[in-house]
Amino acid sequence: MTPMQKLAGLGLAAILLSFLGVGGGVWLTARHYRPLLDISNASLTEAVLARDNLEALAGEQGRKLGDLVKAGHLRERNAVLAQEKARQEAQPDYAAANKLLRERTGGDPAQAAGEIIDLELGL
Template structure:
């Protein structure tokens, strides 16, 4: 009978371990099911947010690269305009000097006309002075 008592104790111990294991597995499954039911809508909502954010990010990157290209084109156009303006300024410099020289001569002639004193009709006097200057 002692052997029977030892087997009985071993069977009870094995039964307890099996029941504890089974309870752990069932409890873990129930806990997983409850947790998944609670967090699944939250995770799906976050996935949708991630997809939307990824789409927005891709759109922003595309727009950014497009704008960078346009800025590069504008910078090149500005550089071309600066070069053209410098070229025009260099080409205009001798012409401006000639115009200033010619204007200086005309300015001196105009000063002489104003300084001369004439009598009589001012219009006739001005016409006579101009004719004299022009050699007519």
């Protein structure tokens, strides 16, 4: 064997040993990190599912809140209409009561109010 062939054989052996070392390192690294990656992927999946669930709940809550606001506005509008209707329905009774008050006291509303208060207080 010539020195050149010996040198080429040693170089080839060094290259093969390097590849063997790299392959072994990759295999050991994969054995070490694969369980950690699996745990991380499982945690990521759980977190994504939880986030999606929370987004759905927040959307539903927003819709329900919007419905409550609309219902509140509707109740408020109905209450205003009911007050106005009651005011209109009470107007004839109010006018009749004022007429009776004026007849009893001679027409002065302040004097009528004073007499009613005195009667209530027993003076």
